[in-house]
């Protein structure tokens with residue numbers, strides 16, 4: 001139980017995938033069942049497209065049930081699921097790091113938001129969901145630190161105007177676009193003051 005993935009468990013114990021349920025619903029001897037499963041497996045290898053559309057149809061038809069099952073399964077097994085994930089990450093560090101890097105590259109805004117929220121939590125700051133596209137729509141590509149445009153080739157950062165470390169909030173209001181270089185300069189100044 002512990003080593004199976006959530007998806008695997010749903011396939012085994014949740015609402016069944018059409019094809020298998022048809023085969024398994026007829027009364028059969030164990031040998032007949034095994035042979036039927038083998039036939040299905042062979043068929044599936046030869047017809048990957050059909051398998052794909054069948055699975056999609058199954059998922060659409062049972063969407064509500066799957067969602068509910070997934071949710072209750074998660075609640076019932078939360079601790080072991082978290083434990084499994086942690087163990088897998090520890091045992092597959094290189095793969096995990098590569099996955100993270102790929103994810104960050106594909107979703108820069110999500111990982112940025114996650115970092116910000118984490119820092120905000122550490123500083124006990126007020127946290128609101130921040131939509132960076134809305135921030136850009138409000139302020140444009142304009143750096144409030146040096147008061148110049150941020151060109152498309154410039155690196156752009158989103159800065160907490162009042163730093164989280166100084167009681168600033170992680171909210172749309174407190175976040176503005178800056179040049180990457182200006183943002184870094186501002187933060188090194190804050191650190192200089194801190195250590196002076």
Ligand SMILES: [Zn+2]
Pocket residue numbers: 143144145146147148178179182
């Ligand atoms: Zn600037």
